[in-house]
Amino acid sequence: MEKKNIFKKIAVYFFLTLGGITMVLPFIWMISTSLKTKKQLVAYPPVWIPNPVRWENYSEAVGSFPFLQYTLNTLFVTVSVLVGTVIISLCAGYAFARINFKFRDQLFLVILATMMIPGQVTMIPIFKLVKDLGWMNSYLALIIPSLCSGFSIFLMRQFFLSLPKELESAAMVDGCGPFRTLWSIFVPLSKPAIATVSVLSFMGTWNSFLWPLLLISDKNKQMITVGLLQFQGAFSTSYELLMAAAFLSLLPVFLIYFFAQEYFIEGIATSGMKG
Amino acid sequence: MKTKSKLAQRQNFFGYLLILPAFVIIGVFSLYPILNGLFLSFCEWEGIGNAAFNGIENYITLFHDEVFGIALLNTLVFVLGTVPAVILLSLMFGSLLNQKIVGKKFFRSVYFLPSVTSGVAIAMIWKWIFNENTGLLNFLLYSFGLDSVSWLTSSQFSLISVMIMSVWKSLGTNIVIMLAALQGVPRELYEVVSMDTKSGFRKFFHITIPMISPTIFLIMVMSVINAFQAFDQVMALTGGGPGNSSMVVVLYIYNQAFKNFKMGYASTLAYVLFLIILAVTLIQWYGKKHWVYSEVE
Numbered sequence: 310m311e312k313k314n315i316f317k318k319i320a321v322y323f324f325l326t327l328g329g330i331t332m333v334l335p336f337i338w339m340i341s342t343s344l345k346t347k348k349q350l351v352a353y354p355p356v357w358i359p360n361p362v363r364w365e366n367y368s369e370a371v372g373s374f375p376f377l378q379y380t381l382n383t384l385f386v387t388v389s390v391l392v393g394t395v396i397i398s399l400c401a402g403y404a405f406a407r408i409n410f411k412f413r414d415q416l417f418l419v420i421l422a423t424m425m426i427p428g429q430v431t432m433i434p435i436f437k438l439v440k441d442l443g444w445m446n447s448y449l450a451l452i453i454p455s456l457c458s459g460f461s462i463f464l465m466r467q468f469f470l471s472l473p474k475e476l477e478s479a480a481m482v483d484g485c486g487p488f489r490t491l492w493s494i495f496v497p498l499s500k501p502a503i504a505t506v507s508v509l510s511f512m513g514t515w516n517s518f519l520w521p522l523l524l525i526s527d528k529n530k531q532m533i534t535v536g537l538l539q540f541q542g543a544f545s546t547s548y549e550l551l552m553a554a555a556f557l558s559l560l561p562v563f564l565i566y567f568f569a570q571e572y573f574i575e576g577i578a579t580s581g582m583k584g
Numbered sequence: 585m586k587t588k589s590k591l592a593q594r595q596n597f598f599g600y601l602l603i604l605p606a607f608v609i610i611g612v613f614s615l616y617p618i619l620n621g622l623f624l625s626f627c628e629w630e631g632i633g634n635a636a637f638n639g640i641e642n643y644i645t646l647f648h649d650e651v652f653g654i655a656l657l658n659t660l661v662f663v664l665g666t667v668p669a670v671i672l673l674s675l676m677f678g679s680l681l682n683q684k685i686v687g688k689k690f691f692r693s694v695y696f697l698p699s700v701t702s703g704v705a706i707a708m709i710w711k712w713i714f715n716e717n718t719g720l721l722n723f724l725l726y727s728f729g730l731d732s733v734s735w736l737t738s739s740q741f742s743l744i745s746v747m748i749m750s751v752w753k754s755l756g757t758n759i760v761i762m763l764a765a766l767q768g769v770p771r772e773l774y775e776v777v778s779m780d781t782k783s784g785f786r787k788f789f790h791i792t793i794p795m796i797s798p799t800i801f802l803i804m805v806m807s808v809i810n811a812f813q814a815f816d817q818v819m820a821l822t823g824g825g826p827g828n829s830s831m832v833v834v835l836y837i838y839n840q841a842f843k844n845f846k847m848g849y850a851s852t853l854a855y856v857l858f859l860i861i862l863a864v865t866l867i868q869w870y871g872k873k874h875w876v877y878s879e880v881e
Contacts (some may be wrong), residue, residue, distance in 0.1 A: 320681050321680050321685060322709055325680050325681070325685070331752070332695050333722075334699060334788045335752075336707045336709070338712070338720055339709045339712075351717075351718045353723075354723060355723055397606050398606070399604045400602040400606070401603045401605075401606040408602070409592075409599070410596045411816065416603065418718075423610055425809070427809065427812070427861060429834045429854055430617075430622060430857070431618060433621060433841055434617035434621040435617050436841075437620070437847075438612075438613070438617060453777060454603075454610050455611035457609035488777045491743060501656075503844070515862040518704055523842065525858070541708055541711075546710050550708070552712065554708075555708045558702065559702070559705050562701060563700075564718075566697070566700045570696070574692065578763070
């Protein structure tokens with residue numbers, strides 16, 4: 310029995326490690342490639358640790374393409390969407406969870422239904438709408454339509470439902486109106502939910518590709534994902550530069566993931582609970 | 585009585601006020617575009633000027649569109665190839681992570697890593713890995729004594745390459761969801777059963793699978809929807825080629841709308857895709873009662 314258990318343990322760790330390596334290796338390969346000389350790039354068998362290390366690939370990538378500009382553009386749009394999403398989903402989630410108003414459940418169903426609609430169906434009508442509004446090449450086109458995320462509202466509502474019922478009565482005794490109650494009692498309590506909504510929103514906007522591709526054509530205003538694809542078009546065989554650029558574009562997400570991973574994972578794990 | 589209705593009125597007012605911003609955006613950027621998309625699908629429109637109504641002409645064109653047929657077939661292959669793989673692998677790794685092991689959180693974070701990254705950057709990395717002459721994957725095959733494969737440049741393998749990359753990218757999310765479900769299975773259930781059976785496999789198939797079947801269902805439905813919508817990664821990895829060998833429906837819609845400027849026809853394609861997704865989702869929904877465990881019933 311003992312022996313069987315040890316074998317089982319070894320097998321579990323073996324497969325977990327194998328899976329882990331599969332997940333990480335492409336990223337390590339990207340970093341390794343990004344520091345290679347042209348000669349090492351095609352070396353056979355592949356070289357894992359570049360020697361000599363060629364840091365210039367990064368300055369060349371940044372120098373030949375406006376990555377810094379794209380990063381700042383993306384940061385601006387991402388933060389705008391994040392702030393708006395947090396406010397809107399906080400308000401709506403609070404209303405759906407704690408206020409008893411007419412047609413509440415039906416309206417919530419509408420929110421859930423819009424979550425199921427594939428973005429590609431609305432791709433052309435939204436393109437037309439943005440054109441008619443005169444928002445082409447404007448960040449308004451990337452920010453405003455993204456502000457209402459059904460999933461964020463859903464997350465906020467779930468969180469507010471989990472808070473004790475006595476909170477409102479305590480606030481009533483203190484003479485707080487509904488807005489004061491939301492702002493000074495519920496918002497401070499909902500920091501973990503806000504953090505989860507924030508990281509998911511960040512991830513969604515930072516990685517968004519379809520909308521900037523359709524709605525932004527001004528080169529200086531482009532987002533990092535579309536910029537990256539254009540860079541690939543221009544330097545298709547210089548894999549050392551492409552990998553340097555890819556790494557730079559991923560770096561902000563990696564950093565935030567490193568420091569806030571429990572909120573990423575919490576948010577995703579919760580999505581399984583709605584079934 | 586009077587104060588009660590006044591309170592209800594106040595509640596209504598604040599409720600509507602708080603959900604107003606959300607509904608303005610949903611109304612303008614979801615509901616209106618859906619209706620407008622339906623209208624555009626019956627129009628000819630080149631992206632400028634007004635859309636001209638042309639009846640069901642687009643729908644007739646669609647039925648004779650060979651490339652759409654290819655794209656639809658590729659998309660179905662993509663769905664049928666990736667979804668079962670994602671379900672089985674996430675179930676396997678979720679179960680492994682649910683054992684008593686050291687470093688559970690570390691492994692979970694590692695598996696989730698590809699899920700936080702952008703499809704374009706991922707496709708760039710994989711393009712390099714799939715490279716025929718100097719790519720990592722062919723070197724690996726060579727080390728095992730196998731022949732090298734033209735992953736991206738042969739029409740035989742291009743779609744498979746996209747599928748491999750997509751499974752790799754979406755696995756982490758589903759492992760996290762699966763693990764959360766597995767952790768939610770009450771321990772007592774296993775204890776009751778371990779009285780009369782010691783087989784781990786029987787426990788797995790008689791308790792674990794039924795208990796987490798709602799989550800498996802959810803992962804299935806979401807993965808199918810996502811797979812039908814594959815776009816970023818296909819565009820950045822193969823661009824649908826060579827030929828149309830890895831062309832998927834959404835990429836075809838994009839090309840029709842923004843390369844050929846047949847926006848009306850592209851709307852028709854988009855609507856048909858929407859209806860297909862809806863039908864597939866409903867079929868899964870009605871099939872649910874045969875295998876998904878529900879506490880209510």
